[in-house]
Amino acid sequence: MKDALITAAMEARVRAHAPYSKFYVGAAMRDENGSIHSGCNIENAAYPQGWCAEPSAISHLIMAGGKSITEIVVIGNGTDLCTPCGGCRQKIREFAAGDIKIHCCTEDGDLIRTFTLNELLPFSFGPENLK
Ligand code: THU
Numbered sequence: 001m002k003d004a005l006i007t008a009a010m011e012a013r014v015r016a017h018a019p020y021s022k023f024y025v026g027a028a029m030r031d032e033n034g035s036i037h038s039g040c041n042i043e044n045a046a047y048p049q050g051w052c053a054e055p056s057a058i059s060h061l062i063m064a065g066g067k068s069i070t071e072i073v074v075i076g077n078g079t080d081l082c083t084p085c086g087g088c089r090q091k092i093r094e095f096a097a098g099d100i101k102i103h104c105c106t107e108d109g110d111l112i113r114t115f116t117l118n119e120l121l122p123f124s125f126g127p128e129n130l131k
Contacts, residue, residue, distance in 0.1 A: 002109045003073075004036060005028045005029075005030055005036055005071060005072075005073045005103075006028070006073050006075075006103070006105055006109045006111075007109065008026075008028035008036045008038040008073070009026040009027055009028035009038060009073040009074065009075045009105065009109075010026060010075060010105075010107075010108075010109050011026070011038065012026035012027065012028060012038035012039055012040045012053065012056075012057070013025060013026025013040060013053070013075050013107070014026070015040045016040035016041050016042070016053070017040070017041070017042045017043055018041055018042075018043050019043065020043050020045075020047065020050075021043060022077075023041070023076060023077055024040070024041070024076070024077060025040060025041040025052065025053035025074065025075065025076050025082060026038065026039075026040050026053055026074075026075045027039055027040075027052075027053035027054045027056070027057040027072065027073065027074050027075075027084075028057060028072070028073045029057045029058070029061055029069045029070075029071070029072050030069070030070045030071040030072075031061050031064070031066030031067070031068060031069065031070065032066065032067055032068045032070055033066070034070075035064065035066065037057050037058075037060040037061035037064055037066060038056075038057050038060065039053050039054070039055070039056025039057035039058070039059065039060055040053050040056055041053045041056070042056065052084075052085060052087070052088050053074065054072075054074070054084050054088040054091060054092060055088065055091055057072075058091060058092070058095065061095070062095075066095075067095070068095050068096060068097075069092060069095045069096040069100060070096070070100055071100060071101050071102075071103075072084075072092065072096075072100065072101070072102045072103065073102075073103045073104075073105055074102065074103070074104050074105070075104075075105045075106070075107060075109070076104075076107070077107060078106065078107050079106045079107070079110075079112070081104050081112050081113060082104055083102070083104055083115065083120060084102065084120065089117070089120050089121040089124075090121065090124070090125075092117060092121075093117065093121055093124050093125075093126050094126065094127065096117050097117070098116060098117050098118035098121075098124070099116050099117070099118065100116065100117050101114050101115070101116060102114065102115045102116070102117060102120065
């Protein structure tokens, strides 16, 4: 049986609205209570108006009352590594410590590689900088 976080990302991915790129992404995030929140990318005919899977998942986490992200799974097409894009890394940073794990999996839910947020976004700027 697959880990629940991976399953949630796989299930989110099949809901992606990506008729333009045909690159379907699912993201799933665990919050500080262990609850899982997921999201997919949602593209738009006016291309720049689309958004990534990660902010969809963050939106669900926040609306469910979650305060922080403790673990993430991201899944793109096939077996290619799909890491969060630069903008998504910063959005994740708002709610996550540098040592959280981001697992990148294949479309079938097999682990390709795990990164920490610090590895993907070193020397980051975050909420602490504004205190
Ligand atoms: N995409 C994501 O959903 N997350 C990422 O971190 C990488 C890119 C989406 C955006 C767009 O709908 C498609 O993948 C192709 O860039």
